[in-house]
Amino acid sequence: MAKGLSIFLVVIMYCAASIGEDTGKTGFLHWTIAFAMPFRMPEFFLISGLFLSQVIDRSWRDYADRRAVHYIYFYALWASIHIILKIALAQHDLSDALTSLALATVEPYGVWWFIYMLAFFSLSSKLLHELKAPHWATLTCAAALQISSVHTGSYLIDQFAAYFVYFYAGYVFAPLLFQLASWTQTHRAAAAGILLIWALVNATLVFTPGFRLDPVHIQMGWAALPGLHLLAAFAGAIAIIIAASLLVGLPGTGWLRQLGAQSLVVYVAFVIPMGIARTLLLGIGLDEPNLLSLVVLAVALTSPLVLWWITEKVGIGVFLFERPGWAHLSGAAKRSRGPSSGPITAK
Numbered sequence: 182m183a184k185g186l187s188i189f190l191v192v193i194m195y196c197a198a199s200i201g202e203d204t205g206k207t208g209f210l211h212w213t214i215a216f217a218m219p220f221r222m223p224e225f226f227l228i229s230g231l232f233l234s235q236v237i238d239r240s241w242r243d244y245a246d247r248r249a250v251h252y253i254y255f256y257a258l259w260a261s262i263h264i265i266l267k268i269a270l271a272q273h274d275l276s277d278a279l280t281s282l283a284l285a286t287v288e289p290y291g292v293w294w295f296i297y298m299l300a301f302f303s304l305s306s307k308l309l310h311e312l313k314a315p316h317w318a319t320l321t322c323a324a325a326l327q328i329s330s331v332h333t334g335s336y337l338i339d340q341f342a343a344y345f346v347y348f349y350a351g352y353v354f355a356p357l358l359f360q361l362a363s364w365t366q367t368h369r370a371a372a373a374g375i376l377l378i379w380a381l382v383n384a385t386l387v388f389t390p391g392f393r394l395d396p397v398h399i400q401m402g403w404a405a406l407p408g409l410h411l412l413a414a415f416a417g418a419i420a421i422i423i424a425a426s427l428l429v430g431l432p433g434t435g436w437l438r439q440l441g442a443q444s445l446v447v448y449v450a451f452v453i454p455m456g457i458a459r460t461l462l463l464g465i466g467l468d469e470p471n472l473l474s475l476v477v478l479a480v481a482l483t484s485p486l487v488l489w490w491i492t493e494k495v496g497i498g499v500f501l502f503e504r505p506g507w508a509h510l511s512g513a514a515k516r517s518r519g520p521s522s523g524p525i526t527a528k
Contacts, residue, residue: 184441201396220417230351
């Protein structure tokens with residue numbers, strides 16, 4: 182359920198930014214994603230680290246196959262598809278496409294940067310585990326990097342500094358977070374009250390002096406301040422876990438659970454249908470940002486699932502969503518079949 186909320190927020194962000202860029206207007210998606218700015222990506226990484234303890238003691242070969250090669254395969258595949266379609270074919274620029282493909286090996290490309298960083302975070306965590314680095318020391322250094330707002334010009338380094346603390350915190354504090362989820366299910370009224378208080382505080386931190394909303398960029402208020410941003414991010418990540426725990430079992434929420442179960446499918450494939458839908462709708466004159474946002478968001482969320490269903494039924498193109506045998510490290514235990522073993526897999 183939490184994975185469903187996470188991927189939903191990610192798709193909303195990209196829809197809002199792309200629609201704003203094309204129309205020069207803002208809509209309700211912009212305000213939605215502005216509220217989620219402090220925690221949208223931090224909670225995605227934190228949830229990704231929750232089950233790391235289940236595999237981190239395995240051999241380097243098995244661990245790397247499950248926690249690095251798995252992500253690298255889908256990153257390389259879908260980044261290549263996008264570069265070929267957008268640059269080599271649409272722009273007829275083979276030279277630029279080859280340059281982009283080469284650069285994408287060392288610098289995370291496009292929306293798929295998250296998968297790239299997951300592989301890097303997983304390997305870094307394994308190395309720290311093998312070196313027996315104290316959790317408190319690692320978390321302190323990672324928090325210091327986040328607070329320092331590192332800007333080296335290298336996207337890889339900058340994103341590592343900005344987000345590793347959340348991934349590692351998910352790994353270290355997983356037992357406490359699972360206890361929180363259990364407590365929420367038995368104290369629903371109290372949990373709902375905590376969630377309401379958090380929402381008011383988060384809104385205050387975002388929409389304070391300094392907040393600026395334009396069609397493409399969002400500037401937070403006090404929530405952007407170093408240190409305070411870190412606290413707001415962790416608070417938002419905890420709020421997502423509480424919200425997901427409250428949603429479990431409620432009628433009409435099964436679709437969100439399914440969305441989370443197929444997070445890999447949606448994450449890797451939503452960009453292309455989102456762009457096609459936006460271009461076609463703008464071409465017929467639909468530029469009202471709210472209606473356009475709703476339609477594009479629906480297409481972006483459902484098209485990848487439809488494509489995945491077709492590949493499963495006809496048996497063609499399965500490699501788009503399921504890592505084939507040749508993409509496993511030799512001698513590594515094969516992971517379970519299916520798209521649920523995606524970028525924020527539970528195991």
